[in-house]
Amino acid sequence: MKKCSNPEHPHCTFWVLPGEQVCAGNHPQPVLAPTSYDLLSAMRSARSEQSATVGVPACAVSLPLAVSPPVNSVSMPLMRPAVAPASSAAAPAAPHLHISGFDPRAAGGRQTLKMELRGMDGHSAPQLGLRLRSDLIARGQVRHDVVRTTRGDWRPVFVEFSSRNKEHGQYQIEVEVLSHVDGAVARKWVCTFVILVPRRDATLTEIHQIFLSTHKNVRVMADDASIARVTGGDGCNLDVTARNAGIAHVDLSAPQGKIDMGFTTIAWDEELIEVDVPTASDSHPHPSVAACIVNAAPEAGEQRQIRLFALEECMLGRFELVDPEADVLLSHFSIDGQDHNGLTRRLSGRHAVIRRSAQGFDIEDVSRYGVLLDGVWPGKHKPVALRVGMRIELTASIKGIVVLGVSAILQHGVILHRLDQGAQAECFYLLLPEARPVIVPAPHSLAPQAAALPLLFHRNGGFWHLDCASGKETALAPASTLDKLAGFARHNRFASEPYPECWIIRTEGASLCDSAVLEV
Known part of the structure; x- marks a missing residue:
């Protein structure tokens, strides 16, 4: 509820009930911007109507906040202007590698990265080969197999490496995803991402700033409980709070629906680029060094x-x-x-x-x-x-x-x-x-x-x-x-x-x- 805001009765202290156009003293209320209660009510009614007609609305953009230590994910709904549903089906997502679980300050330098294949088309083999090359990996490279589950997605792969006795700086990890047919490589996707090995005395703020500069093209800075405000072109106005050198990342490119706000570890997506595979008969079926x-x-x-x-x-x-x-x-x-x-x-x-x-x-x-x-x-x-x-x-x-x-x-x-x-x-x-x-x-x-x-x-x-x-x-x-x-x-x-x-x-x-x- 809110108090009376009639300009002709500036000293009125009566409350205005939710949804009413007059206060308890029968003073008409001016038309103001919708409150959060109005937005939540409108959104719930819109979602219920849409679920009854066209089904569940599409997921919107995630707003991850990486802090240390991580906490459980939560969701915060926001209202967006109504948009007519597209008549044609959405374009399929480009194949990419979702990388998570990275902690630049892991004890002893031992790291375990979780890698998930996403957006891969159905023409690839049910089992793909994943090969990684980096100076951080023992003997320079490691191989894994990625298997498709019965649900149609891909089982995640966990890759271990160590930054022990490595000079601080950025190290490349080259990734190859191989689809084999009859023992030969039929399709090949590649990507390269960068892992940070920080100095021993590096702060979380410095680590996160370097992470943002290497993986994001828009940066939102908020130090020591300050507030970063992000405004979108469709009328959204968000207050983002980042504490203790946390990372605030906002993406306003999603369609209508709610925005999920997640508090997770550092994670990012790397686009997989499909490259031509030589068709020579002498291509090796089992690459290794x-x-x-x-x-x-x-x-x-x-x-x-x-x-x-x-x-x-x-x-x-x-x-x-x-x-x-x-x-x-x-x-x-x-x-x-x-x-x-x-x-x-x-x-x-x-x-x-x-x-x-x-x-x-x-x-x-x-x-x-x-x-x-x-x-x-x-x-x-x-x-x-x-x-x-x-x-x-x-x-x-x-x-x-x-x-x-x-x-x-x-x-x-x-x-x-x-x-x-x-x-x-x-x-x-x-x-x-x-x-x-x-x-x-x-x-x-x-x-x-x-x-x-x-x-x-x-x-x-x-x-x-x-x-x-x-x-x-x-x-x-x-x-x-x-x-x-x-x-x-x-x-x-x-x-x-x-x-x-x-x-x-x-x-x-x-x-x-x-x-x-x-x-x-």
Whole structure:
């Protein structure tokens, strides 16, 4: 209710009942702008009439407010001018990726992003491949499968990464969504978004301002309980309050109906752009930059795992189950087997790096404990050219922790064998990405143990096998039959992760020895 507002009776104190045109003293009331009660009443009646005739009104725009910590969502109805329903059906939403759950100040740098596919047409496959590349992700990239539910939408995917030991700033995450038909990529969508790694002393206000500047083209600033007012062209006048460095985001482009006001974590949409897919017959069915050949029953002189890496620079370091810092993860082998603790702890997380050089391939010591090359320490941060037969010892202070031998130097990569107690456990292919090999390598570039291995290379985003006799190239994938390829023994299979035997421990004292946990 409100008091009498008749200009001829300025001292009248009678109340005007809702919906009445005169006060209790029978003074006529002037026609004023509708009150919130009038708007709510009109909206409820309009919604009831519309539900009885045409059904439920369309959803309107969301007004998210990101605060820390997040609270439950609420809804606030607002009145909009009536608009005649469109005669034609609304245009379908463009395919996009909805990203939520990001917290720039997460403890320890560990992050989990929730990604949802929205607006995807019905012509795509019922299961899509999702590939992400970023410096924040272990080994540079990760793969997931996105499955369509019985309701027709897509099951969300949770992607984990870490900003630990990363310099503050903005990091790109490149996303590819792949639709496969008969094992080949038929359609492909891409997008790129930016993740902020803040300074340790950054405030929430600074973090939110950077988020708005990178994801929004309109910014509403309201600090410390101040009020930001937003007016729309259709007569809406909103008072938005943002407290404690919260983010106020207003979108007035919705059709008629109510406006939902949500208080959520930082979330945004990234448009997926469909790109042309090459129709060449040699496109790779299983792109990867790190994989493994697993031998279930190795014979004498064979390794249980042949680990494959396709990187411009390959970092050698200590084996860590959580947040590894290197690409090639090394651990000490004793007569009792592999030991992830003990002497393994004398390896640095980032111990040595192998990269391409003008003379071939170099190795550089970047560790605390040193590297011995043929028994000599070359000095820290001093690259040394690799040669066939070179003995690489990690570390310089304690003998025999990890000893590697250079068994092959090819134009497209390096092959390393272990010379210690882990000789039967693993060897390593360090390949250049997108590099074709020479069919007949020079005899001096191969040691006997490398000459017995298959000739592998990396192209079109994945690993390939080359038959030196016929020149036939075969893409390697989990479904490949390897025993029919030259150089492979029986009981070999292709794994899409470089360490499929035991990759991650989620809870104390329990291990998950299944690489499928990384590809849901």
